[in-house]
Amino acid sequence: MSPKFGTSGLRGLVTELTPELVTSYVQAFLRSCDVGSKLFVGRDLRPSSPNLADIVMTAAQNMGMTAIDAGEVPTPALALTAQQQDASAIMITGSHIPADRNGLKFYSRAGEIAKKDETAICAALEKPVQAVAQGQRVSDPEVNSRYVLRYVTAFGSAALAGKRIGLYSHSAVGRDVLASILRLLGAEVTELGRSETFIPVDTEAVDSATRDSIRTWVQLNGFDAVMSMDGDSDRPLLADENGKIVPGDVMGQITAEALDADTVVTPISSNSGVSAKGFANVHLTRIGSPFVIAGMQAAGGKVIGYEANGGFLLGFEATVLIGTLSPLITRDCVLPLIMTLVAAGEGPVSQRVAHEPRVITVADRLQDVPQVRSSAFVGKLAQDPEARACFLAALGSTEQKTDLTDGVRMYLTDGRVVHVRPSGNAPELRLYVEAQDEDAANATLALGLNVLRSNLA
Template identity: 65%
Template sequence: MAPKFGTSGLRGLVTELTPALVEDHVRAFLAACDTGGAICLGWDLRPSSPRIAQDVIRAAASMDVAVIDCGAVPTPALALAAQARGAGAVMITGSHIPADRNGLKFYVRSGEITKEDEAAITAALGTTPRTDTAPETQADPDCGARFVARYLQACGTGALRGRRIGLYSHSAVGRDLMAEILTGLGAEVVDLGRSDIFIPVDTEAVDPEVRAQIADWVAEHRLDALVSTDGDSDRPLLADETGAIVPGDIMGQITAAALGAETVVTPISSNSGVTAKGFAAVQRTRIGSPFVIAAMEAAGGKVVGYEANGGFLLGFEAEGPKGSFAPLRTRDCVLPLVMALIAAGPGPLSARVAQEPPVVTLADRLQEVSQEASQPFVAALASDLEARATFLAALGGSEAAVDLTDGVRITLTDGRVVHVRPSGNAPELRLYVEAQDRAGAEALLQAGLAELRRRLG
């Protein structure tokens, strides 16, 4: 399908992200949004990203906008660099989706673009270039180093001393910076699974083969934990000393408490145990960082946000073990990884995770399901009580309540939750489930996926 805005930027097939389309969207962004006359530019390690970077540079030059070339860097590192300069930013990434797709993430001077900004960009498509000036760029070779320093200064060089941590590097753009951060905090780092070929890693729905490989690595190398990220390194992946994956929203709960947050903003798909954590306020939103950021800005004060994929957004100047973290209102993978590991102390990570409220959430997806198939199915669930009853009967449950904030989230009479949502910009149908224990959640997830496959093929 044609490139379009979804929960996190503009995405589409590489074959459809032509130079003309990319340049049109970048010119529209520069015409419609406040960038202060400059943008920081970064990209992930997909084969198509360097070419798209040149398209962005040409478009910026045609609008008399300066480009600060940050190179291949994590999205949060790019956002931090732009924030320090008072500039906008463009990150070229498709995040966790396969290499045949890519995308653009746009940042104004205040941070990630809003849904209103997306509408303004769309309305400005077709903007005429202002000049035919040759592209000029200014390099920022220290972008990554400043990102590393953020965590070393706030956490202290001995924060993870004595810990043996695996780093599943694969093709994540932040793999080397992550190794620097962990080593700088005192951990012994074991690099694993590094790849020159792009590997899509979804931290919210980790493939069974990847889970098995992680468990094998943890056992083989006697690791205290294993960490990884998605392609643009804004979403974390964490496994404990048994090889079990720690859900991203559990990392969010732990990190929010460790930083002294008073208000937590998180999408409706996140673990509902957060409401039992004692925060002054918990706000649930639609899925996607723009919705989380909008609610954070409205709340103000000591506010944080996080998503089920683990990306953490810091809305206030928070104290770490040795120093402070400046606000960074974009998804960051490092903060939740580091704070969860520090919160575990000298004991096993699994013991710290076990202290969280006893609610288990799991997620997976059906891939290659067209929106022409998924959207009518989800719309029928939303509007038809009988359709929901039929769907739930196949899962051995019945409806107690339904929430239509984003997709269809059904609470069953026994307290379990089933949440179905079509992707906004990929041929995928997401399924989120919640239960009081892992066995129950896994059984519900598998039953739900089987029923969705039967209905959608």
């Protein structure tokens, strides 16, 4: 796929992220957004990321900016430092997608850019660059330390005392940072599955092999929980004491309640149980952090955002165990991981999860589906009631109503929900399912994937 903006940042094949293309996007960003005089540049652990980071820093220097090399850091750690330094930032990452792809996430002085900023960047791509004095290049080795300090000072050294946690570190850039935070909060941490080869982990659609590994680790070690994250460490993965994955949006519900938020902003694909939890306001958006951020900015007050992938966005200064957390309006994996365990108290994680409204959400995707094909298929579902009826007949139900906010979300007469949507970041077709019990949700997901596969064959 040609590089383009997706649900969060610019993404594309590494072979298409040429020096010329990357330079043009970086310089368009610096011309069209409020970036200040300093640009922090971080990267994940993909093989292509160091070279792309060098291209980004050179492009910024050629615009007269001071380029600050943050090294290998989680995306939320980079965003936090940029926020504290009143600076802009670019994270080199393809997030959870395979290593043959990569991308750039942009942060202005105001934080993660919104869709209107993406439009402005695209409009500025063809504008000429004026010659200016060459900017400096320096490094900042303290980005990860500041991120660790954020959580240690707010939660304290006893927050997770007595907890035995398995950390599936794989190739996540934040693996050592998360381990440090957990240990400093009192947990006993055992590292699992560290890899020097990049592994794409999708926290929203955890593959069966990873689920099996997590269950085995729990059975062998008696962990209270297993934690992990995606490649750039802004999306959390949590499994309970039985090795069962806790959905990211359920973590979001628990964390929002624990922080005493008034308003929740979340994509339409998230667990609908949030509407039954008593928050003053629940706003549903299109899928992607820019849409969530726009909704949070419009709402104001004690607002939080989260996505089905578990990424959590804090929109107000929140009081936690021994201190406060400043707002951080970008996807963060650490806060929901810690807060869910804290909310469980001395009891098991599964017990706290069981207190949430009984709505089960599951998701998966068909991979290697060209976007032109997935978009055409979803477009036909959106426009043609007969196409939807045929699709749902294969699932043994009929349509009650349909929501076209993002993709096609079909509410079935038997109470299930089926949501089909092309990925904004990769050649994938995503399927989200909601039901009142786990067996029905998983059966519908498996059947739905097979029906999609046959339609796209």
